[in-house]
Amino acid sequence: MFEFTLQAQSGRARAGTFSTPHGDLLTPVFAPVGTAATVKALTPAQLHDLGATLVLSNTYHLYLRPGDELVRDLGGLHQFMQWPGPLLTDSGGFQVFSLSDTRKIDADGVTFKSHIDGSLHRFTPEKSILIQENLRPDIIMAFDECPPPLDRAYNEIALARTHAWAARCLAAKTRPDQALFGIAQGGIFPDLRAQSARRLASLGFPGYAIGGLAVGETKAEMHAMLDVMDAELPAHKPRYLMGVGSPEDLVNSVARGVDIFDCVLPTRLARNHAALTRTGRLNLKNAPFARDPLPVEPGCACYCCVHFTRAYVRHLVVANEILAAVLLTLHNVHLLLTLMREMRAAILAGTFAAYASDFLSTYRGTQGTDGTLGTQALSAR
Amino acid sequence: MFEFTLQAQSGRARAGTFSTPHGDLLTPVFAPVGTAATVKALTPAQLHDLGATLVLSNTYHLYLRPGDELVRDLGGLHQFMQWPGPLLTDSGGFQVFSLSDTRKIDADGVTFKSHIDGSLHRFTPEKSILIQENLRPDIIMAFDECPPPLDRAYNEIALARTHAWAARCLAAKTRPDQALFGIAQGGIFPDLRAQSARRLASLGFPGYAIGGLAVGETKAEMHAMLDVMDAELPAHKPRYLMGVGSPEDLVNSVARGVDIFDCVLPTRLARNHAALTRTGRLNLKNAPFARDPLPVEPGCACYCCVHFTRAYVRHLVVANEILAAVLLTLHNVHLLLTLMREMRAAILAGTFAAYASDFLSTYRGTQGTDGTLGTQALSAR
Numbered sequence A, B: 001m002f003e004f005t006l007q008a009q010s011g012r013a014r015a016g017t018f019s020t021p022h023g024d025l026l027t028p029v030f031a032p033v034g035t036a037a038t039v040k041a042l043t044p045a046q047l048h049d050l051g052a053t054l055v056l057s058n059t060y061h062l063y064l065r066p067g068d069e070l071v072r073d074l075g076g077l078h079q080f081m082q083w084p085g086p087l088l089t090d091s092g093g094f095q096v097f098s099l100s101d102t103r104k105i106d107a108d109g110v111t112f113k114s115h116i117d118g119s120l121h122r123f124t125p126e127k128s129i130l131i132q133e134n135l136r137p138d139i140i141m142a143f144d145e146c147p148p149p150l151d152r153a154y155n156e157i158a159l160a161r162t163h164a165w166a167a168r169c170l171a172a173k174t175r176p177d178q179a180l181f182g183i184a185q186g187g188i189f190p191d192l193r194a195q196s197a198r199r200l201a202s203l204g205f206p207g208y209a210i211g212g213l214a215v216g217e218t219k220a221e222m223h224a225m226l227d228v229m230d231a232e233l234p235a236h237k238p239r240y241l242m243g244v245g246s247p248e249d250l251v252n253s254v255a256r257g258v259d260i261f262d263c264v265l266p267t268r269l270a271r272n273h274a275a276l277t278r279t280g281r282l283n284l285k286n287a288p289f290a291r292d293p294l295p296v297e298p299g300c301a302c303y304c305c306v307h308f309t310r311a312y313v314r315h316l317v318v319a320n321e322i323l324a325a326v327l328l329t330l331h332n333v334h335l336l337l338t339l340m341r342e343m344r345a346a347i348l349a350g351t352f353a354a355y356a357s358d359f360l361s362t363y364r365g366t367q368g369t370d371g372t373l374g375t376q377a378l379s380a381r
Helices: A044-049 A059-064 A068-073 A077-081 A093-098 A125-135 A152-172 A190-203 A219-232 A247-254 A265-271 A303-307 A310-318 A322-349 A352-362 A375-379 B044-049 B059-064 B068-073 B077-081 B093-098 B125-135 B152-172 B190-203 B219-232 B247-254 B265-271 B303-307 B310-318 B322-349 B352-362 B375-379
Strands: A004-010 A013-020 A023-027 A029-032 A055-057 A087-089 A103-105 A110-113 A120-123 A139-141 A179-184 A208-210 A239-241 A260-263 A274-277 A280-283 B004-010 B013-020 B023-027 B029-032 B055-057 B087-089 B103-105 B110-113 B120-123 B139-141 B179-184 B208-210 B239-241 B260-263 B274-277 B280-283
Touching (some): A023 A029, A029 A055, A059 A093, A059 A125, A068 A125, A093 A110, A120 A125, A125 A139, A125 A152, A152 A190, A190 A219, A208 A219, A219 A247, A247 A322, A247 A352, A265 A274, A274 A322, B029 B322, B055 B059, B059 B068, B059 B093, B077 B087, B120 B125, B125 B152, B190 B208, B190 B219, B219 B239, B219 B247, B247 B352, B303 B322, B322 B352
Parallel strands (some): A055 A087, A179 A208, A208 A239, A239 A260, B029 B260, B179 B208, B208 B239, B239 B260
Antiparallel strands (some): A004 A013, A103 A110, A110 A120, B004 B013, B013 B023, B274 B280
């Protein structure tokens, strides 16, 4: 259980298998996010049909609502949300820092107010592990602090805390059927990132996450940090880049040795009328699509694109129909999962560099949202 | 095409087959409503898996948005919404009277304001047929006036208009691949209902709708009108009771010779957290369901009930998740479609009276919303 086997490398890109109690993950793998124990707008059956294997859910959200003890009493998260495959929960650390109105950090943990009703709560490393053991996913995450990436002084303090908390999480963990991943932090500072990777590796986790990226730094800074992580993290364990999921980031990160990803992007964009495509994003609310007989992405094999026109999807968006979110979510998740399968096949075939170069040469990210991206970042490896 | 064959009667309940260009309808049949060219919260694939055959869409809504000419140019409603089975559109009459802010009725038609943007529009019988020919469903409806059911004087005036408009609709119709149904009105007045049935029958429609019921009259009044319709409408043509779809109304109306139904009830209730069950309604938002490990309806074979607990569905409702609407819609539509299949089987087996009596003896309707109902109404036949 929790064996990670590397099948192939192509450049620094890796194809592997990570075994879990609920099935093997073929990496690189992208996890759609089921924040509140549901990948928004999809049934588990639809998610399964898309070929999803790993699904992420949020400790912070489930702790507040419906409560981790309720989920435990109803048989755990797999049973509760009826996802038969591998599940991962984050530690709640990121949400405490990003969603909570008020938070007070001390050496022992974090006191925060619920974003739902303002009630007061406290997370410690031990509490985060207890909640995640109640939820009972296959992969759980160490409780970490996610500081602003550019503030060196803060990052040094936070990193010491994150490392101490990682050790406490390991000590608190009791279940053999869950793998606890450590989370490396360190902002945009190569020496802190290297220090974090080495410190966590010395603690001996079955997998390592890269936290604190895709939170405001530039693409070049993110890529530089991934290069450090790739060099410093143990090669024989899976690496999980948290919160990353734009097509270009997935390609650029797999190119830098990352194995596991999660992101709300495909599902959140869908509920905001946007489709991810191999050439960039489309906002289906736009008037030019009103009579467009093409599918959202010509050539795409997803249920949305095989059946429906852009004109129909735009109509659903304008009429505020639930089916708009459903169809665009199906499409966006399909695209990212297909991209991961293609990258894995290219790695196994030893042709990843050509695949990535081809993909990035036709992909146009969204300026402002994604910042700069593309081929020059990849060739900078 | 548009042949109606009666296979069996059990009491006055009828089992038949109505042939359309997009397949045979086995009656009695319930049509889920796809107001804006989508049955809210479901994909056509899910609808098909539920066993739906006939789907209704709304002329008024589609005329305003996205426009019937746009739907025509994109290949018609079947192509646009990707429903491969039989489709039915109403005439827009009911919506003009129920949704529009301002409306002015004259002998020639109705001028009304859009409920979306207040823009001014005019429907005549000819315009309604033109729109429905642009939309191109299998079954289209005559443009009618739907007056308050208890106002005799108004009903007499409106009925004359409805009959004149029915003749104009017949004359305006040009497509051989669409069946135009006449709509009988007459409020709660047996003589007006009988007059309407005879007048429409003399015009010779391939099917007859019963309009203006389930709009505020009592159950007893509705049943009395259905008894008149059953006696007066041609026996060899399908009868369609518009806008009816609670379980008890379906059973009581099939018992009175109705073949076709449509209603937003199962889909609208689902989006308001309510489940239809064989014993009555459940509001899944209610606190007692928070830790309830039972399915929404024990014994139900739908996707929601086979997989999920009431506790999970309540969590989705409280968290305002799209999946709550999806799962409850799947359940509610499944129940009504199953009920229709069971009634058809009972009619074919000659055991409809026992089936209906059994069903109504355990079903509790919702007071206030449904008014009185049940076995005494049925036994009053």
